Amino acid sequence: MQQTASPPAPRNRVGGQARALLVLGLPLVGSHVAQMLIGVTDTVMLGWYDVTDLAALSVASPIFFILFIFGSGFAWAVTPMVATAIGQGDERQIRRVTRMGLWLSIAFGLALTPVFFFMEPILLAIGQDPDVARQAGKYMPLLGLGLIPALLVQVFKSYLAALENTRAILFAVIGAALMNALANYVLIFGHFGAPELGILGAGIASFVSHAVSLVALAAYAVRKHPEHELLRNFHRPDPEALTRVFRLGMPIGFTLLAETGLFAASSVMMGWLGTVPLAAHGIALQIASVTFMIPLGLSQAVTVRVGRAWGEGDAEGLRNAAVAGLMLSGVALVMTIAAFLLIPEILIGLFVDPIDPDRPQILEVGVVLLAMAALFQLVDNGQVMGLGMLRGVQDTRVPMMMAVIAYWGIGLPVAYVLGFVAGLEGAGVWLGLTVGLAVACVSMQTRFWTRYAARR
Numbered sequence: 210m211q212q213t214a215s216p217p218a219p220r221n222r223v224g225g226q227a228r229a230l231l232v233l234g235l236p237l238v239g240s241h242v243a244q245m246l247i248g249v250t251d252t253v254m255l256g257w258y259d260v261t262d263l264a265a266l267s268v269a270s271p272i273f274f275i276l277f278i279f280g281s282g283f284a285w286a287v288t289p290m291v292a293t294a295i296g297q298g299d300e301r302q303i304r305r306v307t308r309m310g311l312w313l314s315i316a317f318g319l320a321l322t323p324v325f326f327f328m329e330p331i332l333l334a335i336g337q338d339p340d341v342a343r344q345a346g347k348y349m350p351l352l353g354l355g356l357i358p359a360l361l362v363q364v365f366k367s368y369l370a371a372l373e374n375t376r377a378i379l380f381a382v383i384g385a386a387l388m389n390a391l392a393n394y395v396l397i398f399g400h401f402g403a404p405e406l407g408i409l410g411a412g413i414a415s416f417v418s419h420a421v422s423l424v425a426l427a428a429y430a431v432r433k434h435p436e437h438e439l440l441r442n443f444h445r446p447d448p449e450a451l452t453r454v455f456r457l458g459m460p461i462g463f464t465l466l467a468e469t470g471l472f473a474a475s476s477v478m479m480g481w482l483g484t485v486p487l488a489a490h491g492i493a494l495q496i497a498s499v500t501f502m503i504p505l506g507l508s509q510a511v512t513v514r515v516g517r518a519w520g521e522g523d524a525e526g527l528r529n530a531a532v533a534g535l536m537l538s539g540v541a542l543v544m545t546i547a548a549f550l551l552i553p554e555i556l557i558g559l560f561v562d563p564i565d566p567d568r569p570q571i572l573e574v575g576v577v578l579l580a581m582a583a584l585f586q587l588v589d590n591g592q593v594m595g596l597g598m599l600r601g602v603q604d605t606r607v608p609m610m611m612a613v614i615a616y617w618g619i620g621l622p623v624a625y626v627l628g629f630v631a632g633l634e635g636a637g638v639w640l641g642l643t644v645g646l647a648v649a650c651v652s653m654q655t656r657f658w659t660r661y662a663a664r665r
Contacts, residue, residue, distance in 0.1 A: 226526070226533035229373075230510045234537070236375035238506030240366075240382040245499065247418070250390045251411055258397050262408040265344035268337060269328070271473065273352045276321050277359055278469050282462025283313040284363035286454050288509065289516040289600045291371035296520020303368075304437045305450035310364045312446075313454055318357030325353025344408050351412030358419040365426040371513050374433065381426050389418040460609035461600065467609075471616040471645065478628060478638050485567055486635045489574035492560040493639075497582045497589075500548075503541040504590040507534055508597030515601025519661075528662045531598050538590050546583040553579040574635055581639035588647040595653030602661050611652045620645015 248270065255263045287310040294302035324331075329346025333339065366378050395403045396410025406413070431439055472494065479490040511534035518526035548556065557575035561568045592615075599608050624641020627633045633640065 223529045223533050223536070226514060226530045227537060229514060230507060230530070230533055230537055233370070233373050233375055233513060234507045234510035236379035236506075237370065237509050238503050240375075240379045241502040241506055242499065243379070243382040243386045245502070247386050247389050250386070250393060251415070254390075254393045254397055255408060255411055258407055261340050262344055262411075264338070264341045265348060265408055266411065268332060268341060269345045269348050269352065272328070272349070273325075273356070275466065275469060275473075276324075277356065278465045279462045280314060280317040280321070280356070280360050281363050282460070282465060283310050283317065283454055283458035284360060284367045285461045285465075285600070286310065286458030286605070287364055287367040288371045288512050289519075289603050290454065290457065291368055292513045292516025292601065293520035293603065295371065296517040296523075300437060302450075304439055304441075305447050306454055307364065307368045307437070307439055308443060309447055309451040309454045310367070310458070311361060311443075312451060313458065314360035314364055315357055318360055322353040322356055325349040325356070348408045348412045351409070351416050355416040355419040358416075358423040362419060362422045362426055365423070365430050368439075369426070369430060370509060371516070372434065373513065375510075377426070377429050377433070381422055381429075384425070385418045385422045388421060389414050392417055457603055457605050460605040464596070464605070464609045464612045467613045467616050471620060471642065474621055475624060475638055475642055478624060479635060481629075482634055482638075485570045486574055488561075488567070489557070489571045489578055490635060490638075492557055492571070493575055493578035493582055495560070496549075496556055496579065497586065500541075500545045500586065501589060501593075503545075504538045504593050507538050507541075508593045510534070511594060511597040512601045515598055516603075519602050524662075524664050527602075530601075531657065531662060534594055534597065538594055542586060542590050545586050549579045549583040549586070577636050578639055581636055581643065585639060585643045585646065588643060588650045591650035592646050592653055595650060595657055598657045598661075599653060602657075604656070604661070607656065608653055611656075612649055615649035615652065616645045619648050 251266060251270070252263065255266050287307055290306040291303050294300070294306065326349070328349040329342050332342035332345055337345075362381075366381075369375065369377055392414030393411055395401055396406050396413055397408075398410075399405025403410075427440075476487070476490065476494075479487045511530060514530035514534075515527055518524075518530055553576040554572055556579065557572050558568075561571050565571075592612075596608060596612075599605065620642055622641075623644045624638045627637030627641050628635070629637070631637055
């Protein structure tokens with residue numbers, strides 16, 4: 210990459226990049242929060258309806274999420290590829306990579322959807338309660354039918370994010386959340402003359418919200434950007450573009466899977482410590498997940514800005530986009546750490562019934578875990594921003610290996626040793642997670658700043 214002799218344009222300076230990142234990133238943050246609310250709504254409404262249905266949801270949703278997050282790697286690959294194509298002024302490439310992202314998402318969904326129709330015998334085989342397995346067996350086929358629309362929605366969101374049309378994404382996700390809540394209310398409980406379907410109603414609501422979101426985003430994308438002709442000759446294969454999206458997207462999928470699996474494994478270990486530590490862990494992780502939406506949204510915005518600079522050959526703009534992203538995430542991090550350290554009892558208490566006899570113990574354990582989460586957030590912010598920067602320059606294979614080694618080769622064993630061998634229990638498990646994320650943070654940041662940002 211050659212640095213231009215002229216000074217960077219105002220928008221490419223750090224201040225300009227920061228403003229661009231806020232405009233681009235804040236709607237993405239909001240969309241992630243709204244997406245989380247969809248899951249919260251399902252949990253709350255089925256919790257009001259029936260405990261068995263809630264248990265079935267608790268078993269089924271993680272299975273869907275793991276497969277969905279893995280398959281989303283192809284969609285995430287679209288963002289840096291489209292951003293780079295924009296930087297290069299190559300509109301044909303924009304159409305090619307977006308279309309092949311849609312192709313790969315459909316192929317992944319077609320391969321995995323049949324599994325959802327055999328979930329009841331699978332859950333029975335792994336020892337789940339028969340009533341829970343039966344209810345999950347009703348719910349999972351509808352989740353399976355919604356997998357392809359959900360993945361295609363991710364592709365259109367990635368395409369629009371690369372074009373910096375993130376407000377459309379925010380409105381679409383908010384609309385989906387509201388539609389899901391209304392459909393849940395009507396179909397789970399049988400209001401307004403509808404049949405009372407319980408968990409089956411929740412499944413229908415999920416499928417409808419995915420399908421309507423897909424139609425809305427696809428229609429918006431085609432109408433807003435007719436010059437890209439996204440759906441023209443959609444049936445024609447493009448082996449070269451498909452290979453490029455696959456090679457970039459598959460490592461992203463494995464990276465997302467590795468991180469998701471790490472937190473799932475940590476929950477299993479916390480369960481070995483007892484019900485109260487597991488409950489406190491779940492609450493602390495939920496709080497940390499909400500605050501994590503800020504750096505996650507900023508990371509996606511950084512991918513776009515770095516990708517554009519990479520496509521333009523603008524070394525100064527690339528560095529400034531990365532610096533601006535770190536500065537903004539640092540501001541959010543300071544506020545998050547302050548809240549975790551200054552008002553932990555208030556935050557934990559929001560999730561626990563005041564009359565629950567276990568409340569004092571949950572608060573005691575939860576306060577310690579939120580203190581660990583303050584350190585945890587520091588390195589988690591660094592690693593997700595590093596991933597965003599590296600994806601902007603379309604470097605995903607080595608970061609995938611870094612993530613797998615850091616999370617599973619270092620973080621998880623350290624969590625076990627500190628939690629159970631050293632006797633630190635929950636605090637030790639969280640310290641182990643922090644160590645793994647710290648290794649990922651340092652390795653990814655080092656790779657970006659020495660390999661790409663140092664170029665002239």
